[in-house]
Amino acid sequence: MIQKILRLIYKKNAMRNKTIIFLCLVLAGLFSQAQESRTVHFMQFNPYSNLLNPAAPVKYKGYVGIPFISNIHLNVENTGIQYDHLIKINETGKTLTINNFIDHLHKTNRLNLNLNLEIFSFGFKTKHLFVTVSDRIKTDAYLFYPQTLFKLPLQGNMNYIDEPAEFNNLAINANIYNELGVGFRYQINDQWAIGFKPKFLIGLANIKTNSSHFKLTTNPNNYDLTMEENFSVN
Numbered sequence: 001m002i003q004k005i006l007r008l009i010y011k012k013n014a015m016r017n018k019t020i021i022f023l024c025l026v027l028a029g030l031f032s033q034a035q036e037s038r039t040v041h042f043m044q045f046n047p048y049s050n051l052l053n054p055a056a057p058v059k060y061k062g063y064v065g066i067p068f069i070s071n072i073h074l075n076v077e078n079t080g081i082q083y084d085h086l087i088k089i090n091e092t093g094k095t096l097t098i099n100n101f102i103d104h105l106h107k108t109n110r111l112n113l114n115l116n117l118e119i120f121s122f123g124f125k126t127k128h129l130f131v132t133v134s135d136r137i138k139t140d141a142y143l144f145y146p147q148t149l150f151k152l153p154l155q156g157n158m159n160y161i162d163e164p165a166e167f168n169n170l171a172i173n174a175n176i177y178n179e180l181g182v183g184f185r186y187q188i189n190d191q192w193a194i195g196f197k198p199k200f201l202i203g204l205a206n207i208k209t210n211s212s213h214f215k216l217t218t219n220p221n222n223y224d225l226t227m228e229e230n231f232s233v234n
Contacts, residue, residue, distance in 0.1 A: 047123060050132060054183045055195030058130045065121035065134070073116035080109030080145075098154050105147040108169040115139040123183075132183040132197070137204070141174035157218045157225060165216040171209035172233075178202040208234050 043049050047063040048071055049056045065071060086101040087094050121134035146169045157165065183197035210232040217226045 047121075047132075050123075050183055050185065050195070050197070053195070054132075054197040055185055055193045057193070058125060058185065060125070062124040063122065065118055067120050068117065070121065071116070071118040071136075073114070075112070075114040077112040078110065080105045080147075081111075102147065102151050102154065105150060107147055109145050109147070111143040111145070113139065113141040113143075128187045130185040130187075132185075133181070134183075135178070135180050137176070138179050139174070139176045142172070144169050144171045144173075146170060152216070157216070157223060160216065160218045161220050161223075164218070167212070167214035167216075170212045170214065172207060173209060174205075174207045175203070176205040178204060206234075210234060 045059050047060070047065075050058075082101075082104065085104045086097060088097045088100070089095075116136060116138050118134065118136045121132070121136075123130065123132035125131075146167050148165050148167055149170065152160070152165050159165075179199055179201055181197050181199040183195065185193060185195035187193045211230055212232075213230045215228040217228075218224070219226070
């Protein structure tokens, strides 16, 4: 009877240990992904770690940001243009591979630009409270462009004699705004802290493409181009 009870306890502990190991592996994967994309969150001596988590630990009594110098963030992303698709390195040197570059472009490609420019910021700490104030100009711009935008000028219009060259997905959407934020972090005890950061946004500029369609027709006799367009931007 005692042996049966011991076997039952061992099986339950083994199952519990497997469950704990599985959860640790899952959480380790999540933490790795967060650390890769949001590294500043783990820089506890960096005052800007509270941009992602207003309840992040504070290791200093205060800070002051120098206008237009202390915090500048620039992020550029694209889904179509790649260097190794355009340039091939071989024994004789570098070679332009135009056709390979065009073939790897998507039907619709995207170019993103995110610029975060700080005007001023400061923070100070009391016994249990840490307060931060920041004012920054932010720009979010997205350019959508079709494969034809590169294919037509690089390969010519001989490919579009039987059918027109169409630019259906050429668009730009951008926002420029001022962000004023005030953050509060309150230390409850040695293990717990609570934080929040309300923000007030003031729009400065906006551009948005409502409709976009360009159609270029090639004359089979003299190869002249005729363009029809329907373009609307606010």
